[in-house]
Amino acid sequence: KAGVTQTPRYLIKTRGQQVTLSCSPISGHRSVSWYQQTPGQGLQFLFEYFSETQRNKGNFPGRFSGRQFSNSRSEMNVSTLELGDSALYLCASSGGQGGTDTQYFGPGTRLTVL
């Protein structure tokens, strides 16, 4: 099976812009979680989607949003970018049911905000 794929791998944006990141989960996986990774804060949970519904949400401002499509692919959007949004954004997929707990991570999207 192909792994979790994320596009684009690298992005450079300026403050105030918005950005959309994409994640394609492992085939058959219905749960997609998003994390932000920074040197200072480490890995922080953003939100999780399962069957097109947000099932869990972390402590991030409303500028961070996401959605999931019927094919389980997910996107996250960050509006009005700030310098502090520079980070590696990781997507992880899992079965989401039937006792499958392992989350498989993609390689991430490196976002730089100038």
Place this chain on the structure above:
Amino acid sequence: QQQVKQSPQSLIVQKGGISIINCAYENTAFDYFPWYQQFPGKGPALLIAIRPDVSEKKEGRFTISFNKSAKQFSLHIMDSQPGDSATYFCAASRGNAGGTSYGKLTFGQGTILTVHP
């Protein structure tokens, strides 16, 4: 109450030595404790995981020890190799009544492991 504290921040061991990384959690509702390994430029990859109904789990050179009463768990890497040099993260999550994770992992801050040849 969602914190997971990990130590040490960095660790240097010689080839063939034992690497030990410790984590402590606060939320007693956590019931799934995975360890992830991350190499530069890559996403984290699951190494080994444990549930609180067992005190130890071993897979090859990697062992998780779990102390439920102390709310602590640790990763032991036996016969450490230069190829083990990476960042290691402990994590914890809370499942629903059916035992399935809701997909929210709370991570420790990470340990940068360097194994000298």
